[in-house]
Amino acid sequence: MNKSIYKLLVVFIAITLLVSIPRPYRVMASDEGGKTYYFEDVVNAGKDTGYSENNEITKNDPHYGWKLGSFSISGYTQEIINTDGTVTFLKTVGDEVALSFQLNQNIDKLNDKDNLVIADDKNGYDLAFQSDRTDFGRGILIIQKTYQSNKEEPQVYIDYLAGVEVGANTKVDVFEEGDYTVSLDYEIQDKKLPIFSTYNDYKISFQFSVRNGNCMVFPFDVKTGDELTNESITKNGFRLDLARSRYLDINIKKEVLTESSGGLVEDVRFNGPAKEGKEYTEEGLYTITVKNNYTNQKTEKKIYVGTDKVMMAYVKTGYSIKDIKDLLKEGATIDDNGNIYIPPKSEESDKTENVSKLTVNSQNKISRSNVGGDTETEDDSLLLLPVITILILMAILILMISKKKKKRRLAKRNMNPKGQGENAPM
DSSP states (O other): OOHHHHHHHHHHHHHHHHHTOOOSOOOSEEETTEEEEEEOOOEEEESSSTTOOOBOOOTTSTTTTOOOEEEEEESOSEEEEOTTSOEEEEEOTTOOEEEEEEEOSOTTSGGGOTTEEEOOBTTBOOTTTTOOOBOOBSOEEEEEEEETTEEOOOEEETTTGGGSOBTOEEEEEEEOSEEEEEEEEEEEEEEEETTEEEEEEEEEEEEEEEEEOOOOOEEEETTTOOBOOTTEEESSOEEEEOTTOOSSEEEEEEEEEEEETTEEEEEEEEEEEOOTTOEEOSSEEEEEEEEETTTTEEEEEEEEESOOHHHHHHHHHOOOHHHHHHHHHTTOEEOTTSOEEEOOSSHHHHHHHTSSOEEEOGGGOTTOSSTTSOEEEEOOHHHHHHHHHHHHHHHHHHHHHHHHHHHHHHHHHHHSOTTOSTTSOO
């Protein structure tokens, strides 16, 4: 193969691999029941230091070369590895994010050795959780949840390993949105001699977060309690329900019609973060924008509070205020639901349409693709970049190879002119 073509192939493969790098998350395991992520790293936590140390397990350590067990997270839709190394699990409707533990060792004969056992730590404490000295028993499991910067009281499972069956995948708890810290603290007794033993503290400790993967907010009429969809109109006002999604960016903008030299125009009265449960009853057009920073999805809802028919038509049809005013000048009318009606222009058009009036709604507006429902978008343009790049590179490579072949054929013809080839008479 020609050296230049070889170099081109190397460059092509390298760029293909580069643009094909996946998004910043990884699947630890997957089966028919869904994804599963494992935590099993153990450290030597010192001796009587409140399980505060993070020492590497060396060759002379009695815990060297074997693992007590592993934790696993299941029941989620997607996981994302954060820049600090922690994991965020995204849950959607129907997901139940659960933590389980599987014990792999007989706690009375660790690593199949009679001299290694899980000790009864009668005077243990965990410095990270600021716990008091107490009887930890044969291993203690501590789980603490932080929700919107508020640390809750840790859940404590004393003598945890004594109640876990070897080889069984034991469910610990189910988790909703929040940030979690988990630590399994245990002490190992090494019976080196009948009357002499050494003790070491160990821990399997990790952090993770749970977030809702949706991008929804639910407005409800303040009087009827009915849910209001995108482009709804209400005289009563509305309140917001975030469906327990506390980590979404939600913004609300209010616009009203005001008189100006050019007539009625839209005027923004406020634009800022929304609050769950707050009632919005003042007249105006409210645009609610929701963003999920983990999925980059956006949802937008428009709701009009009031009785102004021009604003009602603006919400219902998607037409500009100017267009609606022009239609009204031409004889159009607006009903109580915000629909615009245009009377037939002549008897001939009346016969052709076979109706007395024509409804103009948002389906006439080409730029609106999701009329009557929530507008949810996701930036997928980046997903096309690798495909386009690969196709362009392939086209360039094929073109260059074709040119090389053509040059070779021309060179052969020049070297063997007609009548002077290998079989030409001497």
